[in-house]
Amino acid sequence: MMNYFSPFVLPFVLGTFVLLGICVFKYIRWYMSFDRVQRSKVKKNILSLKFLPAIWEAILECLFHRKVFRRNLVLGYMHSSIAFGWFLLILVGAIEAEVCIHGSKPFWVAIFYRFFVHEHPTTTSVVFANIMDALLLVVLSGVMLAVIKMVYSKIVGMRRVTKHVLFDRFAKFSLWFIFPLRLLAESYTAAYYGNGGFMTQALGNLFAPIYHEYVEMAFWTMYSICLAVFFVSMPFSRYMHIFTEVFLIFFRRMGVTEGDEKTGYTMYELSACSRCGICIDNCPMDKQLGVQGVQSVYLLRDVRYKRGTEEVANQCLMCQRCSSDCPVGLDLMTIRRQVRTKESALDASGNYSYADNIQAFNSVGRVLYFGGCMSHLTPGITESMIKIFEAVDQNYWYMDKNRTICCGRPLLQQGFLKQAKDLRLKNQSMIIKSKAKLLVTSCPICYQSFTKEYNLPIKVMHHTEYIAGLIKSGRLKLRKDDLKVVYHDPCELGRGCGIYNEPREVLKSVSTLVKAKYEKEKSLCCGFNLGSTVLTMEQQTKVRDAAVESLMDKNPDLIATACPMCKKAFNHATTLQVKDVAEIVAENII
């Protein structure tokens, strides 16, 4: 057997063991601190077929970076060239070692193959050398793009790049140096042995006149040290995302979700964040207000390093723009809420005592209508809904007409979990006692709460869904006028609940719908989202004005929306009429 040992491999070998050791330790510890629900999900689904789509998703996202590609081709190429390129380098290197070396060999041979193996070239070895060179070239091009991105981020379609902490930058540079050093080391060896591919051999031929054994050793040593430095720093830096994202995808497919409190699963999510900074680009806090250091990437980093503060967590509209952009699909809003969680800062126990006396109305055969607190401030919407119910002869119970109970979501958003739960329980028991089969609400905030935070045995609809259903079934007859209408997607209804089409269908049947500059997932927040209580009026107005401007692209006659909050916000910002979808429908009933 040949001697496959040289002292320079030691840093690499050591680094690899340290990396694996730390990762295994961390992953086990995190899993141990899953909460009861999360662990039962894992136990229930670990042997199910949910594995198969998870494998496919892990390949698509972790290797190909599909979501990054969707955002920007160059950015996608940059990420996947480094990730997938490096993966293939390791994989093809291992195959090469397996094919070309018979008999037992240590695992590092695959990594330092050119140094150890340089016999007479055969067809196989030439083919492999060229493939490996091509892969290295791809990775190097990715690194090159990353370097350019650092100074000129527009090349990958980003306004800004993340401001990294010192340690992350250290890890980043060690990663960047790995590949040029590998190129130098392999070329230098090729200079003497002629075992390089098209690139390393070409470079090697230049080195040939100045070849010296010690220099070759020095290059390989540096390469090995660089690998070791990266491996050791990886579990503590943002590069922990490389392995963690795979685990996260599997857990997510098993149905594990983020809970009210930070658990081991949260640690998986925090570590799966690559701090790519895509969330910064469209964040209204940054784009419209120039507030930096509060975006999801920074909050997650702070929480991971146990420096998360409520001040940073509060500086957010909770518009979920970042959640829809996040290539890893992290549950950014819940993690932010966990930081906002207030133990017992607010004693609201007496505030809702009036709610104990509210009687549920027996509503068999009726539709439950829940306007929501915000709709009480926009009576045009609730009046229109009543008109629509009457037009289709639908009996209804206007549940919160007089004595309102909040759905609880605004409290939840601010971290008052217990208080929010009290409200939910009160509403829930009323809804169940009413025996109705359908709950319609006019407020996307309540809608999101009813569908995600409540555990209701009945169907819940936003009024746009309900109206769309009425139109489809022919119960509601409408006339179409020739107004040009633009639709604003409310955060809570669109990004929050994925309802994009129903409001548009309804609007198309009563008017001419024109497109806004940013639509659906990309729509801008109206600035008055209840997710924030610390933004000043000036800041809110700035965010709002940007949203209004984006709606004016096609010179509409009317702005339509489906959220009382957005309606109220826009009403003060434009001379155009701002109406809820329900209002436009109610005006056009035949």
Added chain:
Amino acid sequence: MSKIAIIGAGPAGIESASMLARSHEVLLFEKSSTALSNILDKAYLFPDFSSATDIADSLNSKLINENIKLMLNTEVVDIVRNDSEWKIVDKSGKNYFVDAVLITTGYQTFDATRKEELGYGIYKGVVTSIDMERMIKYNQIVNSINESPKRVVFLQCVGSRDEKSGNRYCSKVCCVTAVKQAIEVRKMLPDAEIYIFYMDLRMWGQHFEELYRESQEKYDIRYVRGRISEASSTFDRKIQIKAEDTLLGVPLKMTTDLLVLMVGMEASAGTKSLGCKCGIEGEYGFIKTATPHLCDNETSEKGLFVAGSCKRPMTINDVINDARSAACLISEYLR
């Protein structure tokens, strides 16, 4: 003889035109079909309940002057300096050349539908102070089902001192107007209950404080300190309001036949657009004068003057005084 353009035939425009016409030629532009349109709907003026119609008549009579050329339905869209001359461009594209320009484009009232929670435009029982003035003028105070109201609630500061609607300033005239209207309603409906919801009452002018006291002692107007948060309709088409009595510290609900929204003053559309065009736009779209104390009729542009409520909310008395001072300054400027 110098030529002066005055833009806006309201009290300020007419008053200054009549003074300047003694020795100059005045072009008085008005975009609507009638002069004094803001006054015509008013019944009586505070603090002495003098008839608004009389004041409008005497102002109108001042227009009968051969040196005043009143141009109705003529909207000025641009004012451009041409050396020492000013060029006025109207909507039809016609140009007028003058030696000095006075902007008296005035105010408009806050659009109460913007405060949707108060139900204006949705419930018939919710009216603005402008509607109320008209009801008083034509002696037709009725609720949503055309009956004489048993309870009338006035709400102060609708669209003024209100961060959310973007108007942080005080409109200055609404406090005393509500007191005046409440007394008038009392005179017409002796049995009705009348409430005024306020943040604080700013009785700054002569006789205002006395009027306020009299409204309580003689006319039994009740005052509640607190803003109304929302209005809704009851089954019998009355208006139910939710508010907080901030002196007692309790939330309250009240049913009323009429809810009167005391809408604030905003810069008129013309004020906003001309202010923008001439680069003299101030806060909230009102026009910015050169200095607030000594040059309050001048602007940063020489030969371009302003008067009246296009500068800030003003009572009609202040407007007329301001128009006179502007006329003096323009005469001096043209000498």
